[in-house]
Amino acid sequence: MKRKAEKQQAASSAPVSAFAARKARRQKFQAAVAVAIPVQTELVQEPPSKKARRTPEAAVPTPPFGGETNTRTTRSSKRKTESLKASGTTERKQTTSSAEPSEQLPVRSLPREPENQPSEAEETEEQSPIVGENDVGITPARDDTDGYESPADTAGPVQEFPLSKTRLNKNNIVYSDEHTLCVRIKEKMSIVLLGHYDLWVKRGVVSVMGAKLHPSPRLYRVYAPSTHSLPVIKCVSGVDGAAEIEVKSCHSGIYRLRGLSPLYRRIWNGKNTSADKITLKNAPSSAKRTFSVLYTSADDSLKRHLRPLHLEKQWSSAIKSLSQRGGRLKALICGPKASGKSTFSRYLLNHLLSPAPQTETNYCNTDGVAFLDLDPGQPEFSPMGQISLAHIRSPVFGPPFSHPSLHSSQEGTIIRSHHIGATSPKEDPDHYVLATMDLMDRYRALLASYPQCPLIINYPGWIFGLGLEVATWLIRSLGLSDVVYMSEKGPTEVVVPLSQAAEEAMTPLTILPSQPTDFVSRSSAQLRSMQMQSYFHMTRPTEISNPLWLEKPISRTKPFHVHYAGPKQGIRGIMVMGSQIDPDLLREVLEGAIVAVVAVESPKAILGQNEGPSLSNRHSNDDADANMEDSTDTRMEGITSHDPLNPFIDANVARTPNENLPHLFVGSGSSNPLDPKASRCLGLALVRCIDVSSQRLELVTPIAGSAIRDALEQGHGIVLVRGQLDNPNWAISEDYYAARTEERRHRESIEKLKKNETTSDNEHGVLPAEQEVRVSAMLRDRIRRVSKVPWMTVIEDNSSQQREAVQREKSLWKLRKKAYPGSDSEGDW
Template identity: 25%
Template structure:
């Protein structure tokens, strides 16, 4: 996920936020936030992203790549511009007249040039006039068309500003009622209603405390430092940001608006399936620009023409499930973050990649993208859908070679380069564009602004949101998955019947066959995240004879080598259906079944496709790390705290022989620091090590 983009005050010119004062200190929360950041800095992924701003997956570089990085860092470069006046709070002062407070919603009257920053989850309805969201998306009053906003501090916050009605003939429906009638005066230009929206995402802090401010959560704020109006928002699923926040508001400047409108006009009006590919360095604003362009195209066509979106960043993708690459189709704008990435959509194509960077398996990465482009050309392009492609920020060394290959495969009609320089002849731009294939070039001023959450934290959230999804816009973070019974499914072995239904074979990407002792296969697969492929029966028969089995233990699952997986899996064939992800809890070798966790709707798909239609099932593992909170149920900690209170009271009362529970492999006592640090590092690989 790219960093905040195109905020006001860039080098292209001033905007309405130039008079906003930036305050560095936010009373009551700065110390806790600093502790969160300090703790996360210990993680290897953060160190890699900070040290190698241009390289994807830096800890796993080859020696040749390492030398190139050193050379790049020694070369002089033009730094990205940073806005000097970011809108870190609303330009709106609530009072008894312009703010109507109701039980489950509020109504806000906006005067000329006023705007609000929205943090949290809500539904927004324009009741009078028109507004602009993020200074580009134009919405008019329509009481029956609420706008869903899922706003997270992992990104810049949406802004809603008053604006002039451009054309009343387009069907503006002002909604005058008892609650807002006093706002229908010349004083207020726009009126918006903001309603509560609870999806369960607001409870992410109980699942993983370091994400306590990922979504609006006033319960953690100190009441003593809140104003009366700020304290009011503790009862809502959202807040209007009234003081300077760590996450600035998203407000596109004129240069971005002009570029987006120009590309949109060509793509929507000409109906010739334009392909727009967005490239640039890490944190240059690619994802924000691509999403803004997607929203603009949808709104400009009045949802008459859908827009295709190809997400090529497997590590921090917003329109794809973790470890996957996806081609999705959209007819509704996304304001804030996109969370509905695993809902049934017949026009969505996706495949399991298994890694968080293209470097994990470059050949497989390119194969999957070829298949997705073929799917677009065969299904989406004939319908006139334009295509937007968001790329990773790895544009040096091997990353540049992959980018050149992809541009030849995709052949974009418009290449959007997020750059610090608007001169096509600048050394940086010439270096990036050399070897790329495209028709037209659009240079856009890149904006560098790092997120308060690291890539590792965002990846953890994406995986947790996937597995804790219960239905559309409904999540359960009240407990870990271990609090629920897993989905029990048998796996096929040498002794299974011919008509076996269940897991037919397993595979592990990037590990040679001779590196695996099949006796250890259950241990390798347990406690991992794996991809689920369903294979049509006839196609499975072609793969069947490639399966490996243990020489003496017939209770071990069948195994397909990484080479055979690469050779036999046809990503372009409809006979291979990528269902999604599963989390392997455990494998019972004696009774030959697996305990897995999968979202509820995928359980129904397995029953339908496997039990009723005869599809065969393949589980494949890539990196497959389970989110850390799943390893430790916080109820255990709560129980321990209660036991310690009982023990303390017993000692005070002179009681002896009071026992407390003992948990295998878990200690609650403080551990001595080794080398001055008690914080472990995971998956440490030195530069010379190959993945």
């Protein structure tokens, strides 16, 4: 016993590492909090790391609990007490920590709104009559698929964060009305707007999201929702020391999506701010633009955590340095998750597309920029599950869900894309590498027409393990000019292999600090849902250049009827990526799922997969494949889609016994994907129904009919590929939210008529009582019918469950990075 005590005393007096000491202090702190705070309360997340101007109430110190309890415990308790009083959930019991991963269930729980719930003016957004959206239906998941982010337990008090440096007054307001605002911005001053608008630079030079915009007759569409950091319009140089810009309201219809999903609610501008009221003095009292000028985040009527989009100085220097390479630039942007890779890539893209000949250098970009997006989880110009090569001709001002696809020659086009079938390339890295190399070959072919077209490669956050091996292999084989790594914290086991690969390829490696956002209002899974919903509801009329969004639910959209059997067969086969399934289950797997519409260009797409793709033997049969492809192209000339691919596809197709569906399966155990060299993805489609009697599929897709016709005229076969993407729960609940929106509009119109009732109403007449009751009953019946759908449950009880759902919907998401073992970010777990 004495020897054991001596050993323990010696161990306690020995020096410990910083990580062990930090862990011991954290355990001691948690033990102190457990004693001081009752069991019923919840643990509080860390406040934002960014410094902000606090309100006077938040700055008043509170006395400590007593004893040796530190100040951190005191502040944590105060914030928790205030939030509990505000939310009214003091009786809620402690659950598991929000940082722990939890499995998402397929059942959606939608609390029903009471029939006579009053609307709140603070919830008003834009010019739509929809107000008071408190029937929150989609509950945020407790974590993302990779466990890298979790919702904060409470939003905490809203802090006043400075946004605009310019204060509007009669000296800098040129003119204004209910739709337009023209202002002067002095040099090195800035202005921040929330909403969506068209920007016209009249005088001087301004910078927006990395782009330097010079005076021109062109209008730039800007989307600035609260889900992302707000873009800053800054004067770079001006005439007489000031630039002049005009901001005009635009009606793209993207705000209408809030009638179909709560994820799109509370993301645009709310009530008119103090700056808006100054510029709307001569306008009607009901005037409201699609944008609002904000001096600080406290000006927001919806009390959201708004932040401006500013760059680190090292980021700005790196962007200027990379831009000087001009058409010789071929940069790979990589780094851990949530490190700012997409933001940096977007800034670099805009900077390359914006400089004029008379500024900085003599380089003038007339060939556009090639953007190789290798992130299937959060792509920039395509829906999830795809990697693509895009040719961009104009700066992009907005988050990915504002441009989920490209079909305009003025903005840019998708040169080629491939369906990965998952949000992470780790499911099939060999197919991922093959698709990447095919897109690089397409970029080299693009250089023949646009020799001064630079290349930006956005690599996903899959940077550890096999992802690191793929990244280093790409650095050695793509012939890059630069590699940018977005983290100064390492880890060493990632930076060293990247440095060695870059040194072997004689490519400079630039390491930049990460710039993540501490708190966001949407998780990665929710942003993917928003992008998918935007993709299926977006349309591009030929007479206008900007896209439009339609409010019609997917169930009411006219589908495409495609035969999958018989003499008019249009779908040659249906593939299911992943593990092999029983053919009897193909209908259950396909109905209500998101599928990729893939054009098979040659028999090599199927026959070339028998050996299986491999990183080691990728170039072993290049000559044979090239000869085979040349002979196939010769046979395809002048032949319709009924020849010659059908024999090769039909040889691998097995018909299901009950529905006669063409199940295309190649491989053993799992289905081998199509060869990217001989196939391409046209887009995504939602399988709404399988009509066995007529042997047809009902598909809802935004793919242009001309794209499908062109593929068929070139002799390509159409194959549907079912991957492992997120379930389209947003499509299932659209009818319910659309019905709730119609009922709310009807209720508000009745209340408006009653308020405006005067003696003259007897002549014109208001809505008869019988008709009002009949319409209300019809709307309630519609809500009742659409709430009875699979995978969705409407909660009739409007008590604690709905209050908890509302609180979760208003919560913020805190990004946390597991950078490397022993790092501070992992210690937070």
